[in-house]
Amino acid sequence: MFLGLQNFIQLASEEHGSSKNLKLDLDYYSMEKAYILIGCELGAESEIVEKIKRMDKVKDARVVYGDYDIVVEAEASTDTQLDNLITKKIRKMDKVRSTMTLGVVS
Numbered sequence: 001m002f003l004g005l006q007n008f009i010q011l012a013s014e015e016h017g018s019s020k021n022l023k024l025d026l027d028y029y030s031m032e033k034a035y036i037l038i039g040c041e042l043g044a045e046s047e048i049v050e051k052i053k054r055m056d057k058v059k060d061a062r063v064v065y066g067d068y069d070i071v072v073e074a075e076a077s078t079d080t081q082l083d084n085l086i087t088k089k090i091r092k093m094d095k096v097r098s099t100m101t102l103g104v105v106s
Contacts, residue, residue: 031075036074041095
């Protein structure tokens with residue numbers, strides 16, 4: 001069941017007696033998440049995955065079979081950070097030929 005942030009604060013305040021003592025990690029509740037599908041040069045999959053796994057905001061990267069060669073799970077505090085990861089880092093890598101980004105809604 002999804003609770004709006006205001007409802008969450010109200011329920012937590014009732015439970016703890018006051019919202020003044022309540023600390024929330026608001027970044028947790030507003031994270032942007034995406035799966036990035038990557039097409040690359042034949043034989044470059046493992047090399048690219050290892051480089052991507054070391055990038056900030058990347059949760060996981062795997063070689064896959066199908067129309068794309070790699071799938072990346074990424075999570076950032078803002079959509080700008082996610083956009084920078086995709087457009088300024090991943091797409092500019094040598095041997096990366098194409099990307100498709102799937103933004104997570106829920």
